[in-house]
Amino acid sequence: MIDGLNGIRRSAVPAFARNPVTQIDYSAFDTPGRGRGLLDVFEYRYLLRLLIGKSTALRYRNSVLGWFWSYVRPTVQFLVYYIVIGEILQVHKNVPAFPLYLFSGLVLVNLFNETLGAATQSIVSNRALVRKIYLPRELFPLAAIIGAFTHFLPQLAVLIIVSLLFGWLPSFAAVGLVLLGMLLVLLFVTGLGLFFAAVNVRFRDASNTVDIIRTIATWSVPVLYTWAMVYHRTENFRWLFHVWLSNPLAVAVEMFHHAFWGALPVVNAASPVPDNLGWPPQFEWHVVASVGVILVTLFAGQFVFRRAERTFAQDL
């Protein structure tokens, strides 16, 4: 079947050198270093769990306040934005219960920023392992994303408590929107994270690019302003509004606004009714478009990751 398999120069090899097997059933063999991408991660659930556990266990080791930091950071961030945007720039005049409006969007932007940053660094910071042992490399970005996600949960808990204080009543619709919003963000970040984690191995420029993306992410979604403001400003360029709202992060933020802020009795009873209380026009198409964006990102991310993965060990 494979003649000349014995590639050793014959002259240099004594006659007794082992004759290679020439009848080989290749189906019984694996090619080392080839995986099935993200699908492989399911087979490595146990290791994934340990890697996530490691990152959460280590994050606040040797820090006095520990997990308290997971609450402090978003709280300070919230206060800064609230004072500047709400009080100084007076956005809160048009938006009743502005603190909750701000906070319910901000936690989701934080989720996006934290997970994307962690995923981008994941391969480089696990370089010792990547260079020495073969594992499905998708494990590292995924473990980083889930690990960062665990730090979003305290923020979500704070959001829920604050909402209850504002008179929020949980509903099935709200729970559904929250889950859907988180799912959109996490899938979007998985695609982006795979891409940037792979690029970051060869070009450390990637982490700087991601820093810029995170700044843009914070300001490009309706967290510090409302979609209605953008709608009015784009009267003559309606397509721009639609492009803007095809961003999965913006769609997810609107879902969070609806689930928390939009369900408050104070907001619904306000007169005049805030013009961003309803869904943006043609929102169903924005959802469809953002799912499309997510799918494209996931496929592109996985594709680039797999292409780059082959040289991870030598590029690190």
Place this chain on the structure above:
Amino acid sequence: MSTRNATEAQPRIIVEHVSKWFNKRSARSLKDAFIGVVKRQSTRSRQFQALNDISFQIGEGESVAIMGLNGSGKSTTLKLVSGVLEPDEGRVFTRGRVAGLIEVGAGFHPDLTGRENVFLNAAILGMTEKETKERYDEIVEFSGIGDFIEQEVKHYSSGMFMRLAFSVAIHVELDVLLVDEVLSVGDAPFRAKCEAKLRELADQGVTMMIVSHSKNIVKNLCSRGVVIRKGNVVFDGPIDDAFAELERG
């Protein structure tokens, strides 16, 4: 060892016409990459060849030493078999569960305790939770770490660290074991223990591919040697002749 039937049995490792190049200087930034493209430097001119069309097979239950001077391509060969690197030309195949004693301790984290590291590393080397629990006592026992197992690894002496890492790696259930220069860990009694353990695994029919400069270990474990010189296989045969070939330079 079942070397006699090597022609009938399916091999465990097949390396077929494999070549590998490395970049002499890799483009570290987008600017460098761009300049490289603009100047049209040919890729090969910026690379050196680590392996040149090497082929060999390792049969079921065989123990083979990969020999050569520093920089000859031994470790690269091992990394290709483990899947960490991919060949630029040619193909590599393995059959069964492959694990490596390659730089043991790569997955160890200094801030985790010995116990946590054992579980994490066993999983990294492909063990399930159940297997690790079953072998946990054996692993700790073999390492001789004792009560220190509940302490953070950063407080270990380097010898203790290596002993624990080695102990985890050697208790992984596997068909093919790749060994790279790790047999120098620990003190003399521990080294003897490791050699005995490797001997035991070889007798159980585990296929081994060993890279080591230690003549004793290689002679003790392997009956066959493959000598690599500047990326070429120059000899493949009985271990004694392989040493003769190696010393001839």
